[in-house]
Amino acid sequence: MRCGGAGGRFLLPQGALLLLGVCSALSLEIKASASVRAYVGEQVALKCSFKSSFPITESLTIDWTYRPVTGGQMETIFHYQSVPYPTTVGKFKDRISWVGNVANGDASIVIESPSMSDNGTFICSVKNPPDVYHNIPQTMLIVRERGFSFQLTSAVLLSILVFLPSIIVVVLLLVRMGRKFAVQKEKKKPGCKKSSIEVSDESEHTGTGTCLGKLRDRCLSCVDTDEEDPY
Numbered sequence: 001m002r003c004g005g006a007g008g009r010f011l012l013p014q015g016a017l018l019l020l021g022v023c024s025a026l027s028l029e030i031k032a033s034a035s036v037r038a039y040v041g042e043q044v045a046l047k048c049s050f051k052s053s054f055p056i057t058e059s060l061t062i063d064w065t066y067r068p069v070t071g072g073q074m075e076t077i078f079h080y081q082s083v084p085y086p087t088t089v090g091k092f093k094d095r096i097s098w099v100g101n102v103a104n105g106d107a108s109i110v111i112e113s114p115s116m117s118d119n120g121t122f123i124c125s126v127k128n129p130p131d132v133y134h135n136i137p138q139t140m141l142i143v144r145e146r147g148f149s150f151q152l153t154s155a156v157l158l159s160i161l162v163f164l165p166s167i168i169v170v171v172l173l174l175v176r177m178g179r180k181f182a183v184q185k186e187k188k189k190p191g192c193k194k195s196s197i198e199v200s201d202e203s204e205h206t207g208t209g210t211c212l213g214k215l216r217d218r219c220l221s222c223v224d225t226d227e228e229d230p231y
Contacts, residue, residue, distance in 0.1 A: 028052050028134035030107075032124050035140040038114045045099065046139055048107040048124035052131045058082050060128040062100070062107045066092070068120040078109055091117070114143045 029051040038044035046064070062080035067073070077092045079085040084098035095113060100106040107124055122139045 028126055028128065028131050030124060030126055030134050030137055032137040032139050034138070035142060038111075038141065038143045039146050040115055040143060041113050043110055043112055044114050044141070044143075045108055045110050046122055046124070046141070048100070048109075048126075048137075048139075050105050050107055050124075050126040050128075050134070052105075052126075052128040054128055054131045056102055056128060060102055060126070062102070063125045064096075064109055065123045065125070066120055068117075070120075074123070080107070111141075114141070116143045116145075119143050 030048065031050070032046070032048045036044060036046060048062075048064075052060075058081070060081070062078075063076055064078035065074045066077045067075075075090065077087045077090070078096050078098070080098065080100070080102075086096040086098070087093060092111070095111055097110040097112065099110050100108045107126055111118065119141055122141055123136060124139070125136070126134060
C-alpha cells in the first residue's frame with residue numbers, strides 16, 4: 001500500500017493497515033473523572049461510564065485497579081462479570097460497593113469510610129468482547145479531613161434547630177404579656193372612657209347604694225320619733 005505524506009511517499013504493510021482498522025472499529029470509549037475529592041469517613045463514589053460498539057453480553061467484564069499515592073504495584077479491588085465481585089482481601093475488604101448498571105454503560109463503584117491512606121490512582125477497565133480495545137482513564141482520589149470551620153458551622157446549625165422553637169415561644173409569650181399589661185395600664189388612667197359594660201355595672205352599684213341609704217335614713221327617723229313620744 002502506497003501512502004502520501006508532506007515530504008514524500010512511504011509504504012505501509014497491508015497487515016498494519018488492517019490491524020489499525022480493526023482496532024478503530026472495536027474500540028471502547030471509557031470516561032472517568034480525573035480527580036475525586038472525599039472526606040474521611042464519608043462515602044465517596046468513583047464514576048465510570050463506557051460506550052461499546054457491540055451489544056452488551058455476559059462476557060462483558062469490568063475491573064477497578066488501585067495504586068497507592070506512595071507508589072507500588074497495581075492491585076485489583078473490584079471485578080464484575082454478570083455479578084459484582086468486590087475484593088475480599090486488603091484494606092478495601094468489605095468497603096467496595098457496586099452502584100453501576102452495565103445496560104446503561106455505567107461502571108461506577110462506591111468506597112465506604114475512606115481514609116487518607118486510600119489516596120492514590122484508580123483505573124476503570126471495561127471489556128466487551130470482541131470490543132476490548134479502549135483508552136485508560138485514571139482517577140486520582142484525594143481524601144482529607146474536614147476543617148474546624150465546618151464542624152463549628154454544623155454545631156451552630158444544630159443549636160439553632162434545637163433552641164429556635166423555644167426562643168420563638170418565649171418571645172411570643174412576652175409580647176402577649178406586654179400587650180395585656182399595657183391595656184390594663186390604659187384602663188387605670190384618669191379620663192379613660194369606660195366601656196358600656198363597666199358603666200352598666202357602676203350604675204347598678206350606685207343605684208343599690210342609694211336605695212339602701214334612703215331606707216337607713218327612714219329607719220333612723222322612725223326611731224327618733226318613737227323616743228320623743230311621752231308615755
